[in-house]
Amino acid sequence: MSEIKTVGVIGAGQMGSGIAHVCALAGYDVVLHDISRDRIDAGLVLIEKNMARQVSRGIIDDAAMAGALSRIRAAEGLEAVGQADLAIEAATENEETKKAIFRSLQPYLKSDTLLASNTSSISITRLASATDRPERFIGLHFMNPVPLMKLVEIIRGIATDVPTYEKAVSFAQSLGKITSNAEDFPAFIVNRVLVPMINEAIYTLYEGVGTVDAIDTAMKLGANHPMGPLELGDFIGLDTVLSIMNVLHEGLADSKYRPCPLLVKYVEAGWLGKKAGRGFYDYRGETPVPTR
Numbered sequence: 001m002s003e004i005k006t007v008g009v010i011g012a013g014q015m016g017s018g019i020a021h022v023c024a025l026a027g028y029d030v031v032l033h034d035i036s037r038d039r040i041d042a043g044l045v046l047i048e049k050n051m052a053r054q055v056s057r058g059i060i061d062d063a064a065m066a067g068a069l070s071r072i073r074a075a076e077g078l079e080a081v082g083q084a085d086l087a088i089e090a091a092t093e094n095e096e097t098k099k100a101i102f103r104s105l106q107p108y109l110k111s112d113t114l115l116a117s118n119t120s121s122i123s124i125t126r127l128a129s130a131t132d133r134p135e136r137f138i139g140l141h142f143m144n145p146v147p148l149m150k151l152v153e154i155i156r157g158i159a160t161d162v163p164t165y166e167k168a169v170s171f172a173q174s175l176g177k178i179t180s181n182a183e184d185f186p187a188f189i190v191n192r193v194l195v196p197m198i199n200e201a202i203y204t205l206y207e208g209v210g211t212v213d214a215i216d217t218a219m220k221l222g223a224n225h226p227m228g229p230l231e232l233g234d235f236i237g238l239d240t241v242l243s244i245m246n247v248l249h250e251g252l253a254d255s256k257y258r259p260c261p262l263l264v265k266y267v268e269a270g271w272l273g274k275k276a277g278r279g280f281y282d283y284r285g286e287t288p289v290p291t292r
């Protein structure tokens with residue numbers, strides 16, 4: 001198994017950009033791919049903005065930022081991603097989308113490229129089955145925002161071999177992250193615990209127990225959460241929150257995971273949260289304003 005020098009990242013959204021950000025700062029060459037050049041360019045802008053924040057806070061210096069940006073290459077096709085030593089998929093939380101990505105990547109893959117998904121909840125075993133290398137496929141679950149959150153959740157599929165697991169752990173550690181292991185069951189650990197809480201907060205809004213402001217204030221001041229659960233849902237992306245609830249509901253066949261109808265309505269309206277400009281808060285003005 002060759003040393004990881006080049007990392008391919010598929011999906012240049014908030015997570016893919018964050019993963020590319022931390023890999024480039026750690027000295028890896030990065031190939032950043034998305035379905036359109038516009039998406040890749042938007043991802044590069046986000047990376048530059050977030051690195052500039054770190055420079056202004058003295059976390060990194062200008063030279064580190066310049067060096068990292070020089071190591072990130074945009075790739076509109078998958079050929080360059082296939083030549084990476086590790087390819088991390090961070091596209092939309094949809095199983096068919098992810099499987100289609102790995103099938104499209106297949107013809108370009110080096111024989112020893114490791115494959116990983118940053119999925120929040122979907123079966124690593126099933127995703128691996130869409131590739132020719134389930135033994136070299138693993139879940140590398142980064143947390144949002146990637147440059148700040150210390151955790152990477154490692155999820156082995158049923159076929160993931162020990163060298164792949166060990167390589168994944170040492171890779172995450174080389175990024176300054178701390179790893180935890182989760183078994184390959186729906187939503188693993190973080191989202192099995194966290195996302196039903198966000199769904200429950202949406203139910204308290206839906207049932208009129210509290211307003212958006214009351215619910216988020218209660219949990220920030222009452223449970224010392226850095227963000228209220230509704231603000232956090234907007235931050236994650238309400239489409240992703242709904243996808244995770246559906247994976248839990250279908251995967252565990254327990255009605256307690258049914259997504260709140262209000263969450264479904266927001267997603268159907270395209271009110272996906274911060275990335276769409278509006279979710280439980282409207283982000284289009286000076287300060288976020290509750291939308292209910």
Ligand SMILES: CC(=O)CC(=O)SCCNC(=O)CCNC(=O)[C@H](O)C(C)(C)COP(=O)(O)OP(=O)(O)OC[C@H]1O[C@@H](n2cnc3c(N)ncnc32)[C@H](O)[C@@H]1OP(=O)(O)O
Nearest residue numbers: 050053054057120142143144145147148190191226227236
């Ligand atoms: C869904 C999944 O599959 C798994 C998941 O990720 S679940 C979600 C896990 N994440 C969380 O729970 C996040 C909870 N929220 C928090 O921890 C905090 O609100 C936060 C770390 C996001 C921001 O911390 P904060 O101190 O309140 O915010 P703030 O003072 O604005 O930011 C501090 C610094 O962090 C950095 N930062 C903040 N938000 C950032 C972002 N979205 N991206 C990158 N850097 C960011 C910046 O350097 C910022 O400095 P400036 O704003 O001065 O440039």
Ligand SMILES: NC(=O)C1=CN([C@@H]2O[C@H](COP(=O)(O)OP(=O)(O)OC[C@H]3O[C@@H](n4cnc5c(N)ncnc54)[C@H](OP(=O)(O)O)[C@@H]3O)[C@@H](O)[C@H]2O)C=CC1
Nearest residue numbers: 011013014015016034035090091092093119120142144236
């Ligand atoms: N948001 C979060 O807090 C976290 C999310 N995750 C997981 O990370 C993954 C990405 O989430 P996130 O970054 O929030 O999502 P985003 O919606 O921000 O980004 C997803 C990106 O993938 C692109 N995309 C869609 N289809 C393809 C494709 N076939 N090939 C390449 N790119 C594609 C999307 O383009 P377009 O918009 O045009 O469709 C978009 O740019 C998901 O699996 C999610 O569950 C993990 C941890 C935290």
